[in-house]
Amino acid sequence: MKELQEKLRSTIMIRRLKEEVLEDLPPKNRNIIELQGKNAYKLNPEEYSEAIKKLEEGEISPDLHWATQRRELGMEKVPFVVSYILEKLESVPKLVVFAYHKNVIAAIEKALTEKGVGVLTITGKTPSSQRQTIVEAFQTDAHINVFLGNIRAAGTGVTLTAASNEIFVEQDWNPGMMLQAEDRCHRIGQKNSVNIEHLVFNNSIDAIMAKVLIDKMKIQEEALDERLDSEIDFFVKEILGEL
Numbered sequence: 001m002k003e004l005q006e007k008l009r010s011t012i013m014i015r016r017l018k019e020e021v022l023e024d025l026p027p028k029n030r031n032i033i034e035l036q037g038k039n040a041y042k043l044n045p046e047e048y049s050e051a052i053k054k055l056e057e058g059e060i061s062p063d064l065h066w067a068t069q070r071r072e073l074g075m076e077k078v079p080f081v082v083s084y085i086l087e088k089l090e091s092v093p094k095l096v097v098f099a100y101h102k103n104v105i106a107a108i109e110k111a112l113t114e115k116g117v118g119v120l121t122i123t124g125k126t127p128s129s130q131r132q133t134i135v136e137a138f139q140t141d142a143h144i145n146v147f148l149g150n151i152r153a154a155g156t157g158v159t160l161t162a163a164s165n166e167i168f169v170e171q172d173w174n175p176g177m178m179l180q181a182e183d184r185c186h187r188i189g190q191k192n193s194v195n196i197e198h199l200v201f202n203n204s205i206d207a208i209m210a211k212v213l214i215d216k217m218k219i220q221e222e223a224l225d226e227r228l229d230s231e232i233d234f235f236v237k238e239i240l241g242e243l
Contacts, residue, residue, distance in 0.1 A: 001219075001222035001223055004223050005222075005223060005224065008223070008224070013224075025186065025187075025188070025190065026186075026190060026191070026192055026193040026194065027193050027194075028182065028186055028193070028194045028195075028196060029193055029194070029195045029196065030195075030196045030197075030198070031195070031196070031197050031198070032197075032198050032200060033084070033197050033198065033199050033200070034200060034201070034202050035077060035080040035081070035084070035199055035200065035201055036080075069205055070100070070101070070170070070205055070209075071101045071103065071104070073201065073204060073205055073206070074099065074100065074101050074103075074104035074169065074170050075101075075103060075104055075107060076201075077104075077169060077170075077199065077201070078104060078107045078108055078111065079111070080199070081097075081108060081167075081169050081199055082108060082111040082112060082115070084167070084199065085097065085108075085112065085117075085146065085167065086112075086115060086117070088165065088167070089117065089145055089146075092163075092164075092165050093142070093145065094138070094144070094145055094146070094147070094162050094163040094165070095145065095146050095147070095163055095165050095166070095167060096146075096147045096149070096160050096163045096165070096166045096167070096184060096185055097146055097147065097148045097149070097166070097167045097168075097169060098148075098149055098150070098151045098154070098155065098166065098167070098168050098169065098170075098181050099148070099149075099150065099151070099168075099169040099170045100150065100151055100152075100169075100170035100171070100172060101170065102123055102124075102125075102150070104169060104170060105121060105123055105148055105149075105150060108148060108169070109121050109148055112146060112148075117145050117146055118141070118143045118144040118145045118146065119144070119145070119146045119147075119148055120134045120137055120138050120144055120146070120147055120148070121134075121147075121148045121149065122134055122135075122147075122148075122149045122150065122153055122154040122158070123149070123150045123153050123154070124150060124152070124153040126153065131154075131158065132158075134147075135147075135158045135159065135160065138160060138162060138163075139159070139160070139161070139162040140162070147160055147163065149181075149184075151168075151170070151171075151172045151177055151178070151181050152172065152177060154181070154184070155172075155177055155178075155180045155181030155184065156180050156181075158184055159184065159187060159189065160184040160185050161185055161187060161188075161189040161190045161191075163185055164185060164190065164192035164193065164194050164195060165185075165194075165195045165197075166181075166182060166184075166185055166194065166195070166196045166197070167196075167197050167199060168181075168196070168197070168198045168199065169199055170206075171198070171206065171209045171213065173209070173212065173213075173216075174216075175213045175216045175220065176220070178213065182194070182196055
């Protein structure tokens, strides 16, 4: 990795970290929130250890039915997530919420709307012509409390600095997409520290995905930077250490 970094920097790459060019930008604060409740997809210690081992060896066990279990786990979280969002809105005026699956996003939107929460949503099906209008409404309308987005469709190209609190209901396999989504609030114009919360079920597919993200981010940073930055330290110390 050191040799790769030296070759990149000596030939084609100039890289500056955000904190080096935006010195006045407030920091990010991240926390893991463990949701309590029945989890049909929670793995026992033996299953969890075996899954981690297979991932480290580059093999994902087909017995876990990853895609289906991730989607169903997300749906299982919805009532807990909605309760958490409602509680959070008692102390903050606006929230940015990211999820991965469209049925999870639709279920959260429906539940919040029924509770009288002002919600605007961007997914892959949202027409490009409408996206900026949605963003501007969230930024300026005090009656819009929640921006709800798909990590990939809404995780780049929009500014959501009216909120300084983000919630991730699900995770993306790509660590770069996760960091991009975080930075919808953590960018020029943000005056407050950005608080990022990952809602997870312990010893579940959430935790396994976190382990994969850690490994990917470590490789990415070893190839590009001379040190592990604070974003990597968070995942190593918090997710891997706690889960």
